[in-house]
Amino acid sequence: MDLMTVDKLNFFYGRHQALKSVNLPIRKNAITSLIGPSGCGKTTLLRCFNRMHDLYPGNRYEGRISLRDQNILSGDIDLISLRSRLGMVFQKPTPFPMSVFDNIAYGLRLRKVKNKNALAERVEKALKQAALWDEVKDRLGDNAAGLSGGQQQRLVIARTLAVEPEVILFDESTSALDPISTQKIEELMVELKKEVTIVAVTHNMQQAARVSDYTALMYLGELMEYGDTKSIFTRPKHKMTEEYVSGRFG
Amino acid sequence: MRHLKPRKAVNALIMTLATLCAALGLFLLFIILFDVLRNGLKAIDWNLFLRDPAPPTMAGAGGLKSAFLGQGLLTLTAALIGVPIGVLGGTYLAEYGRHKKISRAISILSDIAVSIPSIVIGAFVYAILVNPFGSYNGWAGAVALAVIILPIIIRTTEDMINMVPWALREAAFAMGAPYHRVIWGIVYRSAAGGIFTGVLLAIARIAGETAPLLFTSFNSNFFRLNLSGPVPSLTVSIYQYAASPYENWVSMAWAAAFVVTCFVLFLNIVGRLAIKLRVKG
Ligand SMILES: Nc1ncnc2c1ncn2[C@@H]1O[C@H](COP(=O)(O)OP(=O)(O)OP(=O)(O)O)[C@@H](O)[C@H]1O
Ligand SMILES: [Mg+2]
Numbered sequence: 173m174d175l176m177t178v179d180k181l182n183f184f185y186g187r188h189q190a191l192k193s194v195n196l197p198i199r200k201n202a203i204t205s206l207i208g209p210s211g212c213g214k215t216t217l218l219r220c221f222n223r224m225h226d227l228y229p230g231n232r233y234e235g236r237i238s239l240r241d242q243n244i245l246s247g248d249i250d251l252i253s254l255r256s257r258l259g260m261v262f263q264k265p266t267p268f269p270m271s272v273f274d275n276i277a278y279g280l281r282l283r284k285v286k287n288k289n290a291l292a293e294r295v296e297k298a299l300k301q302a303a304l305w306d307e308v309k310d311r312l313g314d315n316a317a318g319l320s321g322g323q324q325q326r327l328v329i330a331r332t333l334a335v336e337p338e339v340i341l342f343d344e345s346t347s348a349l350d351p352i353s354t355q356k357i358e359e360l361m362v363e364l365k366k367e368v369t370i371v372a373v374t375h376n377m378q379q380a381a382r383v384s385d386y387t388a389l390m391y392l393g394e395l396m397e398y399g400d401t402k403s404i405f406t407r408p409k410h411k412m413t414e415e416y417v418s419g420r421f422g
Numbered sequence: 423m424r425h426l427k428p429r430k431a432v433n434a435l436i437m438t439l440a441t442l443c444a445a446l447g448l449f450l451l452f453i454i455l456f457d458v459l460r461n462g463l464k465a466i467d468w469n470l471f472l473r474d475p476a477p478p479t480m481a482g483a484g485g486l487k488s489a490f491l492g493q494g495l496l497t498l499t500a501a502l503i504g505v506p507i508g509v510l511g512g513t514y515l516a517e518y519g520r521h522k523k524i525s526r527a528i529s530i531l532s533d534i535a536v537s538i539p540s541i542v543i544g545a546f547v548y549a550i551l552v553n554p555f556g557s558y559n560g561w562a563g564a565v566a567l568a569v570i571i572l573p574i575i576i577r578t579t580e581d582m583i584n585m586v587p588w589a590l591r592e593a594a595f596a597m598g599a600p601y602h603r604v605i606w607g608i609v610y611r612s613a614a615g616g617i618f619t620g621v622l623l624a625i626a627r628i629a630g631e632t633a634p635l636l637f638t639s640f641n642s643n644f645f646r647l648n649l650s651g652p653v654p655s656l657t658v659s660i661y662q663y664a665a666s667p668y669e670n671w672v673s674m675a676w677a678a679a680f681v682v683t684c685f686v687l688f689l690n691i692v693g694r695l696a697i698k699l700r701v702k703g
Pocket of ligand 1: 185188190208209210211212213214215216217
């Protein structure tokens with residue numbers, strides 16, 4: 173089933189058109205990876221999903237992105253509730269300047285969860301889901317800046333999970349991490365797709381091949397090819413896709 | 423190779439001159455500090471903080487209790503007026519108004535305002551808050567001091583907030599936080615140390631001011647928790663007692679000058695130390 177559909181999406185940074193008539197389904201409870209050479213518009217597309225572009229003046233969308241049949245690009249969408257349905261994990265870990273516990277509770281408190289027991293329960297659950305609980309359970313009160321890079325990234329994932337989003341958007345979220353942390357997060361993504369839908373931008377072809385169910389290749393703001401990961405990597409329709417996934421291009 | 427020689431000579435000359443000037447400046451500064459230290463330490467005792475001025479004929483029996491309290495009240499009131507306005511103003515410049523031309527203009531004007539002589543600010547406040555009411559009053563003094571710290575606090579707040587990386591704000595926005603929660607929970611939390619340091623340094627700046635008070639809250643012998651009339655001021659007292667012909671008043675002025683100097687020095691050291699620690703950590 174498609175949780176989201178991108179329909180003839182154009183996106184403009186002021187005058188510069190960064191996405192050109194992109195059509196793409198996002199399947200529910202699956203991992204879709206976005207690949208393509210630098211500057212092709214992967215981040216731009218990902219940030220359309222949670223309307224991050226609205227933070228800056230001059231940005232403009234055309235077309236449609238539906239999430240459960242609701243057009244999230246329409247003007248009357250409440251961005252605050254939209255962003256609690258689609259979490260985002262960035263390239264560099266972004267722990268907030270507060271304790272581990274408060275980081276995870278941040279989104280819950282925004283949503284007026286005040287009860288102490290309820291907070292503690294959901295913080296624990298999120299940390300367990302993000303495979304971080306055992307490492308931090310004795311230091312929940314410590315500042316999150318003291319965690320390692322890989323732990324910080326899992327902290328951010330836990331923080332996102334705590335508000336029970338429908339989708340999590342990853343933007344090269346393992347590119348700043350060591351191989352072991354990367355592997356942990358990849359395993360985590362596969363585990364998480366039981367509960368959430370994942371869209372992940374990556375430059376790492378092995379990663380895309382290993383973890384994702386569907387792959388979309390972008391080039392110069394357009395969607396070149398989309399399909400299930402296996403066929404994209406073994407019998408792509410376009411010559412360019414073949415060259416890109418085998419590392420001979422881009 | 424030959425043309426290098428005159429350049430080297432000029433270089434040496436300029437360097438010698440610059441070093442001499444720096445040394446002269448430092449030398450004068452040390453003479454002043456040394457003088458304050460020597461005369462201040464000689465004159466200081468607990469009575470300075472516990473008693474009010476005695477008549478000039480009663481040697482060594484008086485103090486400047488009221489003046490300390492009054493100066494404290496003025497500084498505190500100035501901070502209560504200036505800090506919230508300054509922090510909110512700086513927040514506007516760095517957040518809500520960051521793309522606006524007006525913000526850039528306010529920022530530049532604030533930089534200029536930092537170097538307006540304080541006596542000019544005193545005269546300005548005199549014109550709007552003393553003259554129309556017909557008497558010196560504490561509100562005018564506090565406002566004058568607040569006007570002095572305002573641009574300092576606006577600019578430090580702006581700079582400190584600008585140092586908070588955008589990625590952090592984006593992460594909070596991506597959690598669905600509205601802008602005011604991002605500022606309150608994330609930006610202020612990251613910038614708090616820097617803003618606090620700026621406030622300390624701004625208070626250090628006004629703690630020793632005399633000129634703006636001379637025109638506004640002036641001075642008085644007795645402290646009352648009331649800003650509608652003249653308020654006793656330490657710095658104005660120093661100014662008046664130091665110029666008096668009585669020996670015990672002059673020595674009281676030295677003692678008070680010593681205390682003010684130590685206080686300002688203390689605030690500055692704490693402030694700079696905080697900056698250093700943060701840059702390291
Ligand atoms: N804020 C912006 N303003 C104007 N143009 C932008 C902005 N951000 C990105 N672009 C342009 O939009 C195009 C797509 O950029 P985008 O960041 O989406 O690429 P990407 O595929 O994520 O690349 P990378 O793999 O390097 O992260 C590029 O041409 C880029 O220069
Ligand atoms: Mg990118």
